[in-house]
Amino acid sequence: MASELKIGGISIKKGERKRIQLAVSNLYDGTDLSIPVEVIRGKEEGPILFISAAIHGDEINGTEIVCRILRDRSLKKLKGTFIAVPVVNVFGFNMLSRYLPDRRDLNRSFPGSKNGSLASRLANIFMKEIVQKSTHGIDLHTGAIHRTNLPQIRACMNNAETKQLAFEFGVPVIINSDIRDGSLREAARRKKIPMLLFEGGEALRFDEKVIQIGVHGCLAVMQSIGMLPRKKHATRREVFVSWSSQWVRSPASGLIRILKEAGAHVKEGELLAVVMDQFGKPRGEVLAPFEGIIIGQLKLPLVNGGDALFHIASFHNTRKVQKSITRIEEDIFQCFYD
């Protein structure tokens, strides 16, 4: 990698730590809008990793993950460069919205273009100034509004380098995920930059366990690619890959009594929820279509027939996956505040 690093026209020298505001646009009243970036460059050369959050503006859990990584003491020993982008979709973040003001989804607008829609322009700036200057990337997400996700990595497991990063992240559940058109992951793959997507928690909420698992995972990846010293007694976590998952939908409209939560091991035919009418009379049962782990679920107890309720992933050994999920929650729960 070249020894010169410039982001938004500002050069970051070896051993420097800088905050940069990447100019994006103006609000209606003329207020400047820019993406906040913090760059930490070690004295020694090494990988260049970006960690981004809130590409979906309401998925703020990842922002807190980035904030905590930035305060981790181990960064003093950093080799290479860490580019932290706590808020990518600055429009959505300020409006508590997933989207941009033009109702476009930024994660379907990559790689973007200079003269395209607002979403496309923002994607283009992020690609040119951050992604294309990096050797590795991690993008942080949560479930959409009123949905929560079990902490999980989504990655293309057919790519050897990406697969290695996914294993190093150390979260028990990895979902092999094909690339979506217009996503940041697809754009990074085209540039041959291995990238992980971490999912966990709910939009517009902080989830302490998910935050700690996310921080731990990102630091583990940084250790594995030689950016941070490896912890001496680091335990390698057992991780499991799911190659198929499916959403279970509501059979009727009404109120829903949820009986199983994200992380649960469910067997084929097991009762997951009951849909009731407005007087509490059962209108339909929601059953697990196959054995698996609930990796995402609706939190809002009001549903229409056809609404996606539970996201279930299947594994070769579901019991082992469930044990590993319980273990990570027990192990990782420690305070990162200082």
Ligand SMILES: [Zn+2]
């Ligand atoms: Zn998202």
